[in-house]
Amino acid sequence: QVQLMESGGGSVQAGRSLRLSCQASASTLSNGCLGWVRQAPGQDREVIVSVTLENSLTYYADSVKGRFTISQDNVKNVLYDQMNNLKPEDSGMYSCAEDRLCFKHRATALDEYDYWGQGTQVTVSS
Numbered sequence: 001q002v003q004l005m006e007s008g009g010g011s012v013q014a015g016r017s018l019r020l021s022c023q024a025s026a027s028t029l030s031n032g033c034l035g036w037v038r039q040a041p042g043q044d045r046e047v048i049v050s051v052t053l054e055n056s057l058t059y060y061a062d063s064v065k066g067r068f069t070i071s072q073d074n075v076k077n078v079l080y081d082q083m084n085n086l087k088p089e090d091s092g093m094y095s096c097a098e099d100r101l102c103f104k105h106r107a108t109a110l111d112e113y114d115y116w117g118q119g120t121q122v123t124v125s126s
Helices: none
Strands: 004-007 010-013 018-024 033-039 045-052 057-060 068-073 078-083 092-099 120-125
Touching (some): 004 092, 018 120, 033 068, 078 092
Parallel strands (some): 010 120
Antiparallel strands (some): 004 018, 033 045, 045 057, 092 120
């Protein structure tokens, strides 16, 4: 069973940056996907960024495009989400997730993911 543990959340002012990290307990399959999911207050969870490991294909939700960057360290089994120019609407619980078998496709839907972390809170004040 894969375990995912997030860190790096916090409270910042608008315009600042945060980098989230997700430590995986085991190596991700080469044909899997890793992603970050956000649940903002009063809203449904959404996949905001993902990376397809087989071909390095990335996905960014329109709301974060140009501001967030997903990356991974395959040696350390760590997934990162660099978040720049944060906005109050970026506030929420951020969880990393793993889709074990996405192959060459982007994993953009919540039900594609098999394992989830507990999440780390991000609060952005105006």
